[in-house]
Amino acid sequence: MNRPHPVQTPSAAQPDRPDQPARDPAGTHDGLPGATVASSTALSGAASGEAVVSLSRAEVRVGGRTIWSEVSLQVPAGEFVAVLGPNGVGKSTLLKAVLGLVPLADGDVRVLGERPGRRNARIGYLPQRRAFDPATRIRGVDIVRLGLDGDRWGTPLPARLRGAKGRADTDRLHQVIETVGATGYARRPIGQCSGGEQQRLLIAQALIRRPELLVLDEPLDSLDVTNQASVSALIQQVCRDQGVAVLLVAHDVNPILPYLDQVIYLAHGGAVMGPPEQVITADTLTMLYGTPIDVLRDRTGRLVVVGQPDTPPDHRLPTTHPGTRPAAPPRGRR
Numbered sequence: 001m002n003r004p005h006p007v008q009t010p011s012a013a014q015p016d017r018p019d020q021p022a023r024d025p026a027g028t029h030d031g032l033p034g035a036t037v038a039s040s041t042a043l044s045g046a047a048s049g050e051a052v053v054s055l056s057r058a059e060v061r062v063g064g065r066t067i068w069s070e071v072s073l074q075v076p077a078g079e080f081v082a083v084l085g086p087n088g089v090g091k092s093t094l095l096k097a098v099l100g101l102v103p104l105a106d107g108d109v110r111v112l113g114e115r116p117g118r119r120n121a122r123i124g125y126l127p128q129r130r131a132f133d134p135a136t137r138i139r140g141v142d143i144v145r146l147g148l149d150g151d152r153w154g155t156p157l158p159a160r161l162r163g164a165k166g167r168a169d170t171d172r173l174h175q176v177i178e179t180v181g182a183t184g185y186a187r188r189p190i191g192q193c194s195g196g197e198q199q200r201l202l203i204a205q206a207l208i209r210r211p212e213l214l215v216l217d218e219p220l221d222s223l224d225v226t227n228q229a230s231v232s233a234l235i236q237q238v239c240r241d242q243g244v245a246v247l248l249v250a251h252d253v254n255p256i257l258p259y260l261d262q263v264i265y266l267a268h269g270g271a272v273m274g275p276p277e278q279v280i281t282a283d284t285l286t287m288l289y290g291t292p293i294d295v296l297r298d299r300t301g302r303l304v305v306v307g308q309p310d311t312p313p314d315h316r317l318p319t320t321h322p323g324t325r326p327a328a329p330p331r332g333r334r
């Protein structure tokens with residue numbers, strides 16, 4: 001299949017309930033199997049001590065099928081890392097493995113120095129989309145607040161009855177809403193907010209507990225180009241200003257390209273990680289897919305991948321896939 005198309009992962013299956021907190025509440029999945037440690041094939045040169053997420057020869061099987069294997073990578077603190085690849089290749093599964101929601105079949109994962117799931121209270125999670133019904137009456141500000149207390153049962157006491165803690169929570173709520181630029185519409189019912197406004201509020205929810213790691217599954221899905229750029233810039237700013245590492249699954253790499261530090265490209269049951277200009281090349285993607293791939297730039301500078309095969313029903317093709325590797329050395333822009 002030689003149809004050209006942008007480097008992208010198609011949108012959304014698997015809708016998650018929009019009324020749930022966008023964060024796995026406070027490590028509730030701690031009991032799930034997970035594992036340890038890391039080896040780095042990233043090209044950033046980050047020392048292992050700085051890695052927020054480390055996978056070492058990791059393998060995941062779902063429904064008796066290997067989704068990916070031999071995946072080794074490291075996400076350094078404070079870096080903005082995109083997860084790319086075709087539909088069904090296992091991008092969301094990678095995020096779920098990091099959160100401890102999907103066990104490894106082999107290899108190791110370490111997240112914030114612990115087994116996956118142990119540090120979920122320090123991770124902000126935005127599941128894959130999630131559309132609010134226009135009739136949803138809950139206000140944006142209440143959706144954001146769920147990030148603070150959505151994992152507790154019962155109706156929260158009013159802030160004024162919760163003393164200093166309540167005041168601090170309210171201050172944080174306003175602060176994080178301001179950070180994402182949502183002050184103007186946060187008191188509207190979320191169902192009446194635009195897709196971009198909803199995304200900003202959900203990002204605020206993921207940010208409210210000052211996470212060290214943001215795990216965002218297609219947060220730019222359904223946004224127009226302008227909003228994709230402004231939300232990407234916002235996420236980069238959070239990385240830079242607050243030192244938060246970001247793992248973001250993207251449908252299309254082009255809008256986020258100016259903001260990224262590294263990409264993880266999943267394909268053919270394996271992965272490659274490195275700076276975008278080294279990963280999204282004909283050499284690297286040909287190595288990853290095991291079939292000739294070309295990478296072009298169109299007249300507007302957008303990256304276009306040519307020759308990307310469909311994801312096979314069995315992600316593990318009969319040939320030996322490459323596992324995670326450093327990207328091929330750059331040969332100049334194509």
Ligand SMILES: Nc1ncnc2c1ncn2[C@@H]1O[C@H](COP(=O)(O)OP(=O)(O)OP(=O)(O)O)[C@@H](O)[C@H]1O
Nearest residue numbers: 009010013062063067086087088089090091092093
């Ligand atoms: N609970 C499940 N049972 C069986 N197969 C599953 C289950 N969850 C996911 N899969 C399969 O695992 C594979 C990887 O799914 P995943 O959602 O991680 O893909 P993805 O790369 O995020 O795709 P998309 O771009 O469509 O979001 C898919 O083939 C999917 O059908």
Ligand SMILES: [Mg+2]
Nearest residue numbers: 091092093128
């Ligand atoms: Mg997905």
